[in-house]
Amino acid sequence: MDSEAERKQAQQDEAKRASRAARRARRHDHSRAEILAAARRVLLSSGVAAMTLDAVATEAGMSKTGLYYYFRSKEALVFELVYGVLERQSRAVHDVVARAADGGEALGAVVGATVEAFAPQLDDFRLAFLFGQVAGAGALRWDAEQFDRIRPLNDLVLAGAAARLGDEQQARPSRAAVEPRLMAFLAYLSAIGLLTMKGLVEPLDDPLRYSDAELVEGFRRVFAAAAAPGREA
Structure with missing residues (x-):
């Protein structure tokens, strides 16, 4: 049987993993929202034809490869x-x-x-x-x-x-x-x-x-x- 100290350590480790996962999710959601806002700006300012993934990536300040991580x-x-x-x-x-x-x-x-x-x-x-x-x-x-x-x-x-x-x-x-x-x-x-x-x-x-x-x-x-x-x- 695990000792009390081991159980507490396991709980602490699990809490840290959950915290890291929550931070990653918040960063993901924030980046996704920034991309959508950039796409909206490109669409409304330049029109349908100009709304390419390259243009959105530039507006969002990221690479096209990075954009593909969020939108296929x-x-x-x-x-x-x-x-x-x-x-x-x-x-x-x-x-x-x-x-x-x-x-x-x-x-x-x-x-x-x-x-x-x-x-x-x-x-x-x-x-x-x-x-x-x-x-x-x-x-x-x-x-x-x-x-x-x-x-x-x-x-x-x-x-x-x-x-x-x-x-x-x-x-x-x-x-x-x-x-x-x-x-x-x-x-x-x-x-x-x-x-x-x-x-x-x-x-x-x-x-x-x-x-x-x-x-x-x-x-x-x-x-x-x-x-x-x-x-x-």
Whole structure:
């Protein structure tokens, strides 16, 4: 049997190994975040074509070989940029929807929280939703593993409102008589459309007639009315 001193030494050695592993993980995460920040700067300042791994490595102050340690390809790097934006936005929407009092309010929360998340950072919106169109056909190809990571984010945005509407419609159909998940998706599309128009006109110094707050409130009222119980037969 090990002596007490040997057991204590073994515990100390294990604690040191765990500490070293934690420091390596923190350095890895920090370097990874620096690379993603550098890639975002290159993409936004120079465009899709200029965002090569060489350009990102230079911007990050590291070798291309070092960059490959973190990201195996340009596509993998772009995916992580897009995923990071979508994950932050999806969690923000989920948290607001969770506080909604009913289905109609949950739909309004999908619209409002999406606009609130992206309106101050339209570059993030363009990266997440328009990059593939701007980059051209074939520029982005996600593999099955990447799609498996993206799809749960849809549930973060839509599932809460859809569940609330579903529970309410079991008691009494809504006025719009639209399937709950589709209704939640339509609310999300409304926010995406608002942001697309905002991003289109603002660089031209020709803002929309209505403010973000007015547009969001209009959508809130439309979806609240659609989600309200229909008339009794």
